[in-house]
Amino acid sequence: MIEVKGLVKRYGSHTAVENLSFTVETGQVYGFLGPNGAGKSTTMNMITGCISATEGQVLIDGHDIFEEPLLAKRQIGYLPEIPPLYTDFSVREYLKFVCQLKGLKKAEIKPEIERVLAKADVADVADRLIKTLSKGYRQRVGLAQALVGDPAIIILDEPSIGLDPKQIIQMRELIRSLGREHTVILSSHILSEVSEVCDHILIIKKGKLIGNGTPEELASQMQVGTTLTVEVMGDEAVIREALAGIEGEIKISAGNQGAFVVEITTAEQSDLRSQVSIALSSKGLVILSMNLAQASLEDVFLELTYGDAELPAAEESQESEEDAQ
Numbered sequence: 001m002i003e004v005k006g007l008v009k010r011y012g013s014h015t016a017v018e019n020l021s022f023t024v025e026t027g028q029v030y031g032f033l034g035p036n037g038a039g040k041s042t043t044m045n046m047i048t049g050c051i052s053a054t055e056g057q058v059l060i061d062g063h064d065i066f067e068e069p070l071l072a073k074r075q076i077g078y079l080p081e082i083p084p085l086y087t088d089f090s091v092r093e094y095l096k097f098v099c100q101l102k103g104l105k106k107a108e109i110k111p112e113i114e115r116v117l118a119k120a121d122v123a124d125v126a127d128r129l130i131k132t133l134s135k136g137y138r139q140r141v142g143l144a145q146a147l148v149g150d151p152a153i154i155i156l157d158e159p160s161i162g163l164d165p166k167q168i169i170q171m172r173e174l175i176r177s178l179g180r181e182h183t184v185i186l187s188s189h190i191l192s193e194v195s196e197v198c199d200h201i202l203i204i205k206k207g208k209l210i211g212n213g214t215p216e217e218l219a220s221q222m223q224v225g226t227t228l229t230v231e232v233m234g235d236e237a238v239i240r241e242a243l244a245g246i247e248g249e250i251k252i253s254a255g256n257q258g259a260f261v262v263e264i265t266t267a268e269q270s271d272l273r274s275q276v277s278i279a280l281s282s283k284g285l286v287i288l289s290m291n292l293a294q295a296s297l298e299d300v301f302l303e304l305t306y307g308d309a310e311l312p313a314a315e316e317s318q319e320s321e322e323d324a325q
Contacts, residue, residue: 001026001075001153001183002047007056009042016042018207020056026152029179031198032187033211035305038204040187041081044157047185048078060153074102077151077182081158083142087131091122091141094130095148102149112148120144121170135162143174154178155185160193172197191298205305218300227293228272230262231255234285242283246276259288 002024009017017039024030034040045051047058049065049072058065060072086094092113099109117123120143125133130141139162146154156175160168168190175197178184188194194201201218203211211218228248232239236252239260243250248266255261264272273290280287 001061002185003057003059004043004047005057005059007043007046007058008054009046009051010054015207017046017053020209022202022209022212024183024185025200026183027179028199029175029184029186029197031194031201032185032204033191033194033201033301034204038305039207040204041157043204044078044155044185044187045080048076048155049073050078050080074149075152076155077146077148077153078155079139079142079146079157079159081161083138084145085130085138085141088129090127090129091117091133091144092126094141095144098145098148104149116144116147119147119174121174136164136167139163140167143171152182153185154182157187158189159186160188160190168193191301195298203301203305210305211300215300226266226268226270226272228264228266228276229289229291229293230264230276230280231259231288231290232262232280232285233259233288234280234283236260238283239280239285242279242285243276246272246279248272 004020004022004024007017007020008015020043032040032044042051046053047065049058049069052066058072060075063072063075065072086097089097095113095116096109099112104112114123117126120140122137122140122144125137125141130138133141139159143156143159146156159175160171163171172193175184175186179197179199186194186198195215198215200214201211202209203218239252239262240250243262243264246264248264251263251265253261253263264276266272271292273292277287277290
């Protein structure tokens, strides 16, 4: 659905984006991550045709966003970090204006306004002036305008900014529902949000795409291991005998009330809970607790963006950018 090919953006002597290339498949939710200044908003603005590129192509369903802007932009709904609102309009007036800009027929406008008001959960403030709304409501009005026309692609730049905890949960549920009907690109600093709603992750740092894959694939490529911690009642020698066939580094220490704490560390992402449970139970040992610690998206993000790690797949593509705002 979206192909970014050799995208370059320069501001004078400053190169903001250099040879950035990736593909966004249809019908998935993509998380677009990077530290401040990495260039997420710059890239999104080029993908949506809001700013031009120095070099390269962005193809939206085969249409070049720079050569065929009208055809390409019809496929896109965009919520920038600062929503493009006319604050002297009421919400309903503003959405009518957006419908007209997007070329909807007169008979289509009223039902479309009601649809997006309900979808973004702003129907209760439809007749209020936008300048009287809270930041959270303004954010949701911005989302409503992105949904006008039911575009195939929804691009959301920090959609949860200004929302309270309840609204954040509602936004996540909405993004999940959008992902069933649209291709979604989501930029967010809330990693738990990205982890919960995204099928695929793109991570950029200092102008380079350093991570590209599912959260599980990124952790696997980084060779981030797992640690299984088990609290067991029984004899230490019997515990060691039971675990003799388990792969991984095994440490056993004394726990509370005569129990032993077993830590099994593996070099790769693996779930040994079933194998360990069967091995211990076969020796008549009592398992009091079992906890598997795997690399989270936060672990992967911090290692890639603030550590020295870099994924082989990203090195091959040599994609890059920086935020120039």
